[in-house]
Amino acid sequence: MLNDDKSPFQRTFVNQVKRCAEMSRKLRFLKDQINKAGLLSSALPTLQSDVDLEALESQLADHEHELIEMNANSEKLQQTYNELLEFKMVLQKAGSFLISGKSYESAEGRELDENVYPSDYPESDSTSLLEQATQSEPSNSSGLRFISGIIPKSKVLFFERMLFRATRGNLLFNQAPADELIMDHVSSEMVEKTIFVVFFSGEQAKTKILKICEAFGANCYPVPEDLTKQTQITQEVSLRLSELETTLDVGIRHRNAALHSIGVHLSIWMNMVKREKAVFDTLNMLNFDVTKKCLVGEGWCPIFAKPQIQEALQRATFDSNSQIGIIFHVMDSVESPPTYFRTNTFTNAYQEIVDAYGVAKYQEANPAVYTVITFPFLFAVMFGDWGHGICLLLGALILIAREGKLSSQKLGSFMEMLFGGRYVLLLMSLFSIYCGLIYNEFFSVPYHIFGDSAYRCRDASCSDAHTVGLIKYRDAYPFGVDPSWRGSRSELPFLNSLKMKMSILFGVAQMNLGIMLSYFNSLFFNNSLDIRYQFIPQMIFLNSLFGYLSLLIIIKWCTGSQADLYHVMIYMFLSPFDDLAENELFWGQRPLQIVLLLSALVAVPWMLFPKPFILRKLHAERFQGRRYGVLRSSEMDIDSEPGSARHHEEEFNFSEVFVHQMIHSIEFVLGSVSNTASYLRLWALSLAHSELSTVFYEKVLLLAWGYENILIRMVGLAVFAFATAFILLMMETLSAFLHALRLHWVEFQNKFYGGDGYKFKPFSFAALADDED
Amino acid sequence: MGFIFTTLIFVAIGLIASLCTRICCNKGPSANLFHLTLVITATICCWMMWAIVYLAQMNPLIVPILSEEE
Numbered sequence: 001m002l003n004d005d006k007s008p009f010q011r012t013f014v015n016q017v018k019r020c021a022e023m024s025r026k027l028r029f030l031k032d033q034i035n036k037a038g039l040l041s042s043a044l045p046t047l048q049s050d051v052d053l054e055a056l057e058s059q060l061a062d063h064e065h066e067l068i069e070m071n072a073n074s075e076k077l078q079q080t081y082n083e084l085l086e087f088k089m090v091l092q093k094a095g096s097f098l099i100s101g102k103s104y105e106s107a108e109g110r111e112l113d114e115n116v117y118p119s120d121y122p123e124s125d126s127t128s129l130l131e132q133a134t135q136s137e138p139s140n141s142s143g144l145r146f147i148s149g150i151i152p153k154s155k156v157l158f159f160e161r162m163l164f165r166a167t168r169g170n171l172l173f174n175q176a177p178a179d180e181l182i183m184d185h186v187s188s189e190m191v192e193k194t195i196f197v198v199f200f201s202g203e204q205a206k207t208k209i210l211k212i213c214e215a216f217g218a219n220c221y222p223v224p225e226d227l228t229k230q231t232q233i234t235q236e237v238s239l240r241l242s243e244l245e246t247t248l249d250v251g252i253r254h255r256n257a258a259l260h261s262i263g264v265h266l267s268i269w270m271n272m273v274k275r276e277k278a279v280f281d282t283l284n285m286l287n288f289d290v291t292k293k294c295l296v297g298e299g300w301c302p303i304f305a306k307p308q309i310q311e312a313l314q315r316a317t318f319d320s321n322s323q324i325g326i327i328f329h330v331m332d333s334v335e336s337p338p339t340y341f342r343t344n345t346f347t348n349a350y351q352e353i354v355d356a357y358g359v360a361k362y363q364e365a366n367p368a369v370y371t372v373i374t375f376p377f378l379f380a381v382m383f384g385d386w387g388h389g390i391c392l393l394l395g396a397l398i399l400i401a402r403e404g405k406l407s408s409q410k411l412g413s414f415m416e417m418l419f420g421g422r423y424v425l426l427l428m429s430l431f432s433i434y435c436g437l438i439y440n441e442f443f444s445v446p447y448h449i450f451g452d453s454a455y456r457c458r459d460a461s462c463s464d465a466h467t468v469g470l471i472k473y474r475d476a477y478p479f480g481v482d483p484s485w486r487g488s489r490s491e492l493p494f495l496n497s498l499k500m501k502m503s504i505l506f507g508v509a510q511m512n513l514g515i516m517l518s519y520f521n522s523l524f525f526n527n528s529l530d531i532r533y534q535f536i537p538q539m540i541f542l543n544s545l546f547g548y549l550s551l552l553i554i555i556k557w558c559t560g561s562q563a564d565l566y567h568v569m570i571y572m573f574l575s576p577f578d579d580l581a582e583n584e585l586f587w588g589q590r591p592l593q594i595v596l597l598l599s600a601l602v603a604v605p606w607m608l609f610p611k612p613f614i615l616r617k618l619h620a621e622r623f624q625g626r627r628y629g630v631l632r633s634s635e636m637d638i639d640s641e642p643g644s645a646r647h648h649e650e651e652f653n654f655s656e657v658f659v660h661q662m663i664h665s666i667e668f669v670l671g672s673v674s675n676t677a678s679y680l681r682l683w684a685l686s687l688a689h690s691e692l693s694t695v696f697y698e699k700v701l702l703l704a705w706g707y708e709n710i711l712i713r714m715v716g717l718a719v720f721a722f723a724t725a726f727i728l729l730m731m732e733t734l735s736a737f738l739h740a741l742r743l744h745w746v747e748f749q750n751k752f753y754g755g756d757g758y759k760f761k762p763f764s765f766a767a768l769a770d771d772e773d
Numbered sequence: 774m775g776f777i778f779t780t781l782i783f784v785a786i787g788l789i790a791s792l793c794t795r796i797c798c799n800k801g802p803s804a805n806l807f808h809l810t811l812v813i814t815a816t817i818c819c820w821m822m823w824a825i826v827y828l829a830q831m832n833p834l835i836v837p838i839l840s841e842e843e
Contacts, residue, residue, distance in 0.1 A: 434822075475774075487840060509821065557831060557832065
């Protein structure tokens with residue numbers, strides 16, 4: 001980025017970017033309109049006839065303007081339509097109130113005082129009304145009038161009460177529900193409305209009632225009392241309504257046609273605008289040079305792609321008919337380059353797993369190479385059951401078989417993760433099958449696949465099989481755990497011992513691999529300091545303690561000794577010079593333990609002290625000559641490459657380096673204990689998996705199968721299937737996945753991984769389309 | 774005896790697998806190295822798993838005590 005010092009608004013192409021942003025806003029608006037109208041935007045795969053951007057801009061402005069106008073017009077029409085509809089209903093219902101009053105009047109005869117009617121109701125036949133009204137309430141000198149209108153049904157009750165209170169009971173309120181739902185333009189949804197007629201007397205009452213009507217959102221419409229006038233007005237209104245309907249229809253059809261024609265091109269236009277915007281954004285990162293005649297840009301590119309880039313630049317020069325060729329010049333840089341690993345579909349998921357913790361520093365060892373195998377393997381150690389492994393394998397194979405179809409669809413976030421990790425799942429399932437065969441668990445049931453068990457009863461009657469147990473009469477079972485162990489009372493002590501020791505052995509092996517990788521890292525970067533003062537003491541420390549423990553485990557297994565390894569390790573620290581007695585596993589154990597203890601003790605200061613002092617000496621040596629050469633011929637130096645960072649660190653902060661080294665050493669020393677113990681989760685999770693599996697098998701399936709009833713058996717089978725699928729297959733998979741991931745990220749990678757690089761993000765049109773959607 | 778014999782079987786399987794990957798997908802030196810690394814890592818992991826379980830059962834300190842059948 002050469003333009004770091006300029007604000008975004010000073011950059012050269014800012015206007016173009018603004019125009020592109022404006023165009024994409026218009027495009028989004030058009031898309032919204034199309035969606036609202038319920039039209040499907042048919043993306044015709046027409047060829048990209050290079051539409052000129054300027055023409056597109058004006059076209060879009062026109063379309064937007066037209067659409068806004070059409071919308072406003074139809075809004076107005078719709079409103080008028082609604083009002084007329086309400087008026088029609090009011091006419092119908094209110095008319096019936098007035099009619100009933102009139103017939104009543106003709107029966108009773110006319111008998112009235114003075115009637116003063118409001119000027120908008122110029123008829124003389126409301127004596128009927130008055131008659132009716134005077135019989136219920138005392139008539140006022142200003143005469144009886146009425147107001148008719150329509151109000152949402154939900155508010156009728158309160159409305160009536162309010163009116164009563166306002167006029168102190170001097171009113172008659174008639175209401176009838178409307179026949180159909182009407183669009184309420186406040187809430188723009190269809191509501192039920194009620195038509196009402198309020199008879200009242202007095203000017204004050206009228207104003208009060210009108211105000212209340214307004215407050216409640218009731219619309220008042222004038223209804224003539226004369227029957228002929230009513231029918232006349234009703235006819236007029238119906239006529240106008242049908243006219244409006246046709247007008248609205250025509251308007252909607254016109255608008256839909258316009259939208260349709262836009263919709264055809266919409267996706268192409270959006271794409272184009274996105275690409276132009278991205279191009280201008282990138283152009284903004286370039287800088288005009290002094291003569292303002294050419295653009296200068298800096299960037300990163302992979303070495304293998306250099307010839308391709310030069311070819312592309314030549315093509316661009318030719319296509320744009322420029323007189324001067326583009327200059328492509330390789331520079332030295334002080335900044336660390338970005339990290340770029342080329343992956344295929346198989347390795348991509350693993351690289352992402354590693355990158356999620358931290359992107360590798362430029363050119364350091366990539367742990368993903370080993371993670372491809374060790375991650376599914378550690379998962380399988382915690383998941384080992386070949387029945388469940390087969391289920392996972394089926395799932396993985398289905399995902400892989402439908403790769404082509406699923407990759408083009410838009411999947412939910414969970415399915416997307418699952419689909420992205422399909423190859424990880426495949427390897428996980430294969431290793432699970434292997435580990436399941438070793439643990440001899442098929443939905444927790446052992447099988448005699450690899451021959452007979454190595455154990456049998458001591459005598460023919462098997463009388464003491466339940467007390468003293470079986471006896472081993474042959475060589476160990478050739479592959480995996482002997483099937484005799486399942487269900488025995490001493491199963492757990494044996495398996496726990498086996499799995500704990502196994503976890504320690506795997507842990508020490510993986511940690512050693514990590515330290516070896518740090519050796520190769522130091523070798524590559526020619527950092528002999530690190531090799532001598534970090535790698536060697538780390539190896540010595542880890543292996544003299546935990547490597548020795550692993551050795552003891554193996555010796556104990558091979559010799560069948562009764563020695564207690566806990567005691568061996570503890571007394572090695574507490575009383576190393578004492579006699580070992582029953583804890584002796586091999587000849588020369590005591591002197592060996594003393595030697596190992598001493599080397600571990602020596603290794604700690606070896607990794608702590610020398611490195612900072614040597615670094616300080618090296619730094620002093622390097623800058624010794626420079627102390628007098630401060631005459632900087634440096635105006636040229638510093639400004640020659642504007643923007644590219646060249647700064648030298650002239651200071652060496654000794655205390656900072658020393659503290660950093662101390663932290664690193666303490667982390668390693670304490671971490672070696674805690675990380676080794678952390679590997680015991682391999683034991684813990686495999687135990688949990690095995691126990692859950694056993695419980696579901698024995699307590700659900702076998703229990704249900706014990707009954708003769710077919711219904712109970714079916715129910716038992718169903719419960720077993722659900723429990724296996726959800727708890728064992730989904731929950732346990734996620735759990736083992738997570739713990740294997742943690743073991744890799746923390747215990748394996750903290751031995752060697754820097755992880756403070758940044759990813760190489762090349763500019764790509766293809767990535768754009770995915771980005772903004 | 775069974776231990777060494779089966780270890781040799783694992784070694785043989787590893788060699789055959791590396792040869793197969795070299796024959797089937799020969800895609801340039803760094804890709805070949807990568808495939809070889811994968812095969813060797815997998816073989817070592819699988820062998821370790823088997824060896825640990827086998828060694829643990831060679832001279833066991835406890836024996837299976839059957840539980841009461843109900």
